[in-house]
Structures are given as C-alpha cells and as structure tokens.
Amino acid sequence: MTFPSFRRAMLGAAAAVMMVPAVLSSALPARAEEAPKKEFEYVTLGDFTVNLPSSSRRMSYVVVSVTLETKSAQTQQFRDLSPRLKQAVLQRLMAMSVRQELRPGRTDPGVLRDNLFDSLAQLQEEGLKDVVITRLLYS
Structure with missing residues (x-):
C-alpha cells in the first residue's frame, strides 16, 4: 500500500x-x-402512629406507613389532597384501634388495606389504584 x-x-x-x-x-x-410513559405513580402519605388500648400501664402503639398507587394523570390531584387523605387514614386507624382491630399478631394487612382504601376512595376514588402498606410495626 x-x-x-x-x-x-x-x-x-x-x-x-x-x-x-x-x-x-x-x-x-x-x-x-x-x-412508554408510566401508567401509575406512587404518592407517599408517610408514617402514622396510633396508640393502642391497653389494660396495663405500659403504652403500646402501632406505626403504619402508607403509600398510594395512582394513575399518572391524577397523581397531582392526590398530592394536592394529601392533608385530607392523611386525615382520613389517621381517623380510620384510630377507629380500628378503638375496635381493637389493630392488635399485634391479629391484624390482617389485607383488611387494613381494604379499610384504608375505602376511606381514601370516599375523598378521591378516580385514579386510586391501590393502597400499599409499606410498614406495620407494633410496640
């Protein structure tokens, strides 16, 4: 070459x-x-601490972390409503505590999720796909 x-x-x-x-x-x-665009997004509502009824002097409580799975188109609506959504979750958890439905070893996470879903759907049903319990901790 x-x-x-x-x-x-x-x-x-x-x-x-x-x-x-x-x-x-x-x-x-x-x-x-x-x-492809994401069809669903997650909105974290955070941790909720609820006192549990106790016959002893020792305080007991439960910590529940809640995240919502929402349709992407409605995610901002859920973020805008988050104070009301948090209030609804806390009220439902407190009612369940009074009825002794939140007890260590006896709480069915599926029932808890269904209860929270029902409460949140009353505020904003459109776009709510699921309620995800990310933590359930007793003390």
Missing part, C-alpha cells in the same frame, strides 16, 4: 468514526419518543 492510498484509507476511516455520533443522535430522539 502506498502512502497516498494509506492516507485516503485513514481519512475515510476517520470520517466514518466521526459520522457515528451523528447517525446515533438522529436515532435517539425517535427512541425517546417511543419510550
């Missing part, structure tokens, strides 16, 4: 390498547009 043909080959290779980013960048926006 002579120097001029070697030089042409090297320049051609360099040009090809320089074109790769341009070709890839033109393909990337199309892929970004095709990326």
Whole structure:
C-alpha cells in the first residue's frame, strides 16, 4: 500500500468514526419518543402512629406507613389532597384501634388495606389504584 492510498484509507476511516455520533443522535430522539410513559405513580402519605388500648400501664402503639398507587394523570390531584387523605387514614386507624382491630399478631394487612382504601376512595376514588402498606410495626 502506498502512502497516498494509506492516507485516503485513514481519512475515510476517520470520517466514518466521526459520522457515528451523528447517525446515533438522529436515532435517539425517535427512541425517546417511543419510550412508554408510566401508567401509575406512587404518592407517599408517610408514617402514622396510633396508640393502642391497653389494660396495663405500659403504652403500646402501632406505626403504619402508607403509600398510594395512582394513575399518572391524577397523581397531582392526590398530592394536592394529601392533608385530607392523611386525615382520613389517621381517623380510620384510630377507629380500628378503638375496635381493637389493630392488635399485634391479629391484624390482617389485607383488611387494613381494604379499610384504608375505602376511606381514601370516599375523598378521591378516580385514579386510586391501590393502597400499599409499606410498614406495620407494633410496640
């Protein structure tokens, strides 16, 4: 191979390498547009601490962490309503405590979730997919 043909080959290779980013960048926006949007999002309501009735002098309580799974289109509505939603959760947990439905070893997380779902659906049913109990801790 002579120097001029070697030089042409090297320049051609360099040009090809320089074109790769341009070709890839033109393909990337199309892929970004095709990326599916999330159908559901999570809204964390936080931890709720509720005293439990006790016959002894020792205080006992339960900590329940609640997160909502919502449709993405309505997520902001749930965030805007979060003070009311938190109030509804706390009221339902306190009522369950008085009825002794929140007892260590006897609380069915499914029933707890259903109770909270019912309370929250009264405030904002549209867009509420699920209530997720992320922590259930007794002391």
